[in-house]
Amino acid sequence: MAEYTSLEEIRLKKIEELRAEGIETYPTRAKRTHMSTEAIAAFEKAEESEEEVFAVVAGRLRSARNLGKLSFAHIEDGAGRIQLFLRVNDIGKEKLAFFAKMFDLGDFVQAEGKMFRTRRGEISLHVSDFKLLAKAVTPLPAAKDETLEDGTVVHHAALEDIQLRARQRYADLAVNESTRDTFRKRAAIVRSLRDFLDGRDFLEVETPILQPIYGGAAAQPFTTHHNQLKQELYLRISFELYLKRLLVGNLERVYEIGRDFRNEGVSYKHNPEFTQLEFYWAYADYLQVMELTEQMVSYAAEKATGSMKVTYQGQEIDFTPPWNRLEMRQGLLDACGVDINECRDSETLSNALKEKGIEHPADAPRGKLIDWMVDEYLEEKMIQPTFLYNYPREISPLAKAIPGDPQTVERFEGFVAGMELCNAFTELNDPIDQEQRFLEMGRDYEEGDEDQHPMDEDYLRAMRYGMPPNGGFGMGVDRLVMLLTDKHSIREVLLFPHLRAEE
Numbered sequence: 001m002a003e004y005t006s007l008e009e010i011r012l013k014k015i016e017e018l019r020a021e022g023i024e025t026y027p028t029r030a031k032r033t034h035m036s037t038e039a040i041a042a043f044e045k046a047e048e049s050e051e052e053v054f055a056v057v058a059g060r061l062r063s064a065r066n067l068g069k070l071s072f073a074h075i076e077d078g079a080g081r082i083q084l085f086l087r088v089n090d091i092g093k094e095k096l097a098f099f100a101k102m103f104d105l106g107d108f109v110q111a112e113g114k115m116f117r118t119r120r121g122e123i124s125l126h127v128s129d130f131k132l133l134a135k136a137v138t139p140l141p142a143a144k145d146e147t148l149e150d151g152t153v154v155h156h157a158a159l160e161d162i163q164l165r166a167r168q169r170y171a172d173l174a175v176n177e178s179t180r181d182t183f184r185k186r187a188a189i190v191r192s193l194r195d196f197l198d199g200r201d202f203l204e205v206e207t208p209i210l211q212p213i214y215g216g217a218a219a220q221p222f223t224t225h226h227n228q229l230k231q232e233l234y235l236r237i238s239f240e241l242y243l244k245r246l247l248v249g250n251l252e253r254v255y256e257i258g259r260d261f262r263n264e265g266v267s268y269k270h271n272p273e274f275t276q277l278e279f280y281w282a283y284a285d286y287l288q289v290m291e292l293t294e295q296m297v298s299y300a301a302e303k304a305t306g307s308m309k310v311t312y313q314g315q316e317i318d319f320t321p322p323w324n325r326l327e328m329r330q331g332l333l334d335a336c337g338v339d340i341n342e343c344r345d346s347e348t349l350s351n352a353l354k355e356k357g358i359e360h361p362a363d364a365p366r367g368k369l370i371d372w373m374v375d376e377y378l379e380e381k382m383i384q385p386t387f388l389y390n391y392p393r394e395i396s397p398l399a400k401a402i403p404g405d406p407q408t409v410e411r412f413e414g415f416v417a418g419m420e421l422c423n424a425f426t427e428l429n430d431p432i433d434q435e436q437r438f439l440e441m442g443r444d445y446e447e448g449d450e451d452q453h454p455m456d457e458d459y460l461r462a463m464r465y466g467m468p469p470n471g472g473f474g475m476g477v478d479r480l481v482m483l484l485t486d487k488h489s490i491r492e493v494l495l496f497p498h499l500r501a502e503e
Helices: 006-020 036-047 093-102 162-167 169-175 177-198 240-248 286-305 328-336 346-355 366-377 431-444 457-464 477-485
Strands: 054-066 070-076 081-087 108-117 123-134 143-147 153-157 223-226 231-235 253-261 273-282 309-312 315-318 324-327 386-392 405-416 419-427 470-476
Touching: 006 093, 036 054, 036 081, 036 108, 036 123, 054 081, 054 123, 070 093, 070 108, 081 093, 081 108, 162 169, 169 177, 177 253, 177 273, 177 286, 177 477, 240 253, 240 273, 240 457, 240 470, 273 286, 273 477, 286 386, 286 405, 286 419, 286 470, 286 477, 309 477, 324 328, 328 366, 328 386, 346 366, 366 386, 419 477, 431 457, 470 477
Parallel strands: 081 123, 324 386
Antiparallel strands: 054 070, 054 108, 070 081, 108 123, 143 153, 223 231, 253 273, 273 470, 309 315, 386 405, 405 419, 419 470
């Protein structure tokens, strides 16, 4: 049984009283003819012709002020707010007193009447009747009061703790307009990504979330079990290997926007469940994918914010193409004086770092050392949108080697505000080379290492049918939303982020 506070007990008693009087506290039907903004717009349009506008509105009660023979209230719906004007001459003394006594802030209310403009100029609903749609037992989080010019008290949410807001997103959405705006903007961003790719003849598809073999990324999977099939399955860590199977089937441009799951650490930019966009483009390479990426992201920025320039954590970020391009070898050479092209194995690279007095992870494979160097020396400096390109083969088992340089592959990652945003390759389409890469990854990395890619025999079989040359791309949608809504934590752009259990 729930334990109720004294305020909740008062509201529960009101529910009992209402039911005793035969009044439904959670009626099955609601009647609404206008959203708040629609009712206001209809009145403004009819005002000059002095036509009457009758409306039935519904929403959550956010403010109320009783003046004896008058009551003013504001309700909020999904579009905005509208003032209710209740007068004893219109609805009677008993009904006005009933509204003042039995309705609480947070309740959902339906009201009908004629639209008019008050003496102070606020377009309002002159209420002729009202009803309760849903009683709020728990008051909304503590609020700060603001008194408007007409004396109306408006309650603003004081729910500011990010952890609490993420844990009780329903309350956060109910009281914080800025939170609702964030998720409206998120929807607009995802819609713009779809519009961009659809407009370039990419086909949106769906691939399995439960997979018998995980792959396509360097990450630990979540494991589950299918009882009837007696089969171990994995929640996907990437769409990649399934999307590229579709290229074999002659679907030349495919993409998917959906959820991936990675059993890894939680941080301001990581959540175990996240939204990913991946596309694969036959007959394209990583240079063409670079161009498409900067066009797509700048398009999404402009559609969602009205500009290709946004402010993120106090810094102006300019998504206007072309973005900066930084070759990894040159970037690391400039940053720490070590030439990775002259260090073709882990021992040589480790010695070169020691000569420079650079402490680094011991006994790490060459690819992991280079990845560490990027994190240490380059990532945080890439504030403006930047493509870091040409990666070591060891940490890119699905990418094609640069002609003439078998240890370096045609791969880039996009960085913005010091954070990785996307990852792309000229995709490997040689089944013999791909099988060898899988074998290398299984041999060179320890059991449980996230960079150890399992052998996917069915994927190799698909490749042996013939896969066209192609460019592939993956982007964390949540991170893009963070950038375009100026949110520091990924929790702020996920409706229901994963959190530790409440103590």
